[in-house]
Amino acid sequence: MIRKIEMQNMGKSNLGWLRSIFHFSFAGYYNPNNMNFGVLRVINDDLIDQEEGFDTHPHKDMEIISYVVDGELTHADSMGNKRSLKRGQVQYMSAGTGVYHSEHNYGNEILRILQIWILPDKNGYTPHYGDYMFDWNLRKDKWLKIVSGQTGDAPIKINQDVNIYVLELDNEKEIELAVKKNRQAYLVQIEGESDINGVQLSPKDALEITEENILVKSNGVSHYLVIEMKLQD
Template identity: 60%
Template sequence: MLRKIDHKKMGSSESRWLKSLFHFSFANYHNPNNINFGVLRVVNDDLVSADTGFDMHPHRDMEIITYVLDGELTHEDNMGNRNTISRGHVQYMSAGTGIYHSEHNLGKDVLRLLQIWIFPDKKDHKPNYGDFRTDEKDRKNKWFHMVSAKNGEAPIQINQDTNFYVIELDKDKETEFLMGSDRQAYIVQIEGSSEINDVNLIERDAMEVVEENLKIKALENIHLLVIEMKKA
């Protein structure tokens, strides 16, 4: 099963400093038929103006992954962590029993990021933070396994049976993504346009996939994220 999701039909919001595209219900965008996809609860595509950001605020019982696409993101939390990451880098936070953090764009350019929330395998995990800095070569014309479960092999490991893969594929190149039985995935067309099993996606579109292998062709240089998980 494949279902294309047109980014022009997603939820959105815009303020003087933040422009967001909501793949699922979030903030003042509420669609009772679009709350989650399996354990995937949130995918927000955010554009954050320079010298602005999200001030200190709480989270609880959620696995939160932030993937930076352009600009710089500075994270600070009540556990004493403070780090700045940039394009291709990923940040992980297990909110668990409760955590406060802030996220700011202290740079001069607009920050674009994907913030992704995953339901944990249980409540009340010990809060945790980590980040991983990748090179473009890690994902250039090949899949990079960025996030896995605790028993997996990815550099970022979370409290859920979920895998994140990214790829930057050159124009006209092709690749495959094999889906196991009883598995599903959510695809984000981060940049460029592609053809996936004869379905065209353009920048910021998405696709739900259930138990179906994928043949992917880059119609131009593309950047794709695949969030793979157990079938709901």
């Protein structure tokens, strides 16, 4: 089963320096029928102006992944980490028992990131931070697995049974993705347009997929992110 979610129907926020699209209830956008998709709690598509960002604030008991679409993201946290990442690179943080962090745009263009929150398999983990500088070409016309659970094979491992993939698909190319029995997935059309099992997606649209294999056909160069996980009742 698949279900399209159009960008126009998602939550929105405009603080001037920050323009956000909320895939699920967040901040001033609250919809009791749209709180999560399985263990996926948040996807925020954020545009952040230069010299702006999220000042130091706390998190607890959440697995947090940031995927840089455009610009440069600078992270700092209470564990002593400070890093800057660019297009296609990924940072992750297990907030666990509690951590403070900040995220800013100190680059020379508007920053676009996908901010992803995943519920952990239990509370109380020791906080942890990491990042990975993926070669962009590793996702060209093939699924690049960037995140997995602790027993998985991705370079980034988090405390939940999920797999996160990214892909850049050239014009008129096709690729399959298997979403097996007792599994579900959430796909974000980051850039470009496509046809997925006969459903047309435009930039920033999304697709819920439950126990169904998909065939992705690109219309122009397209960029995707998929979060695949255990099916939740």
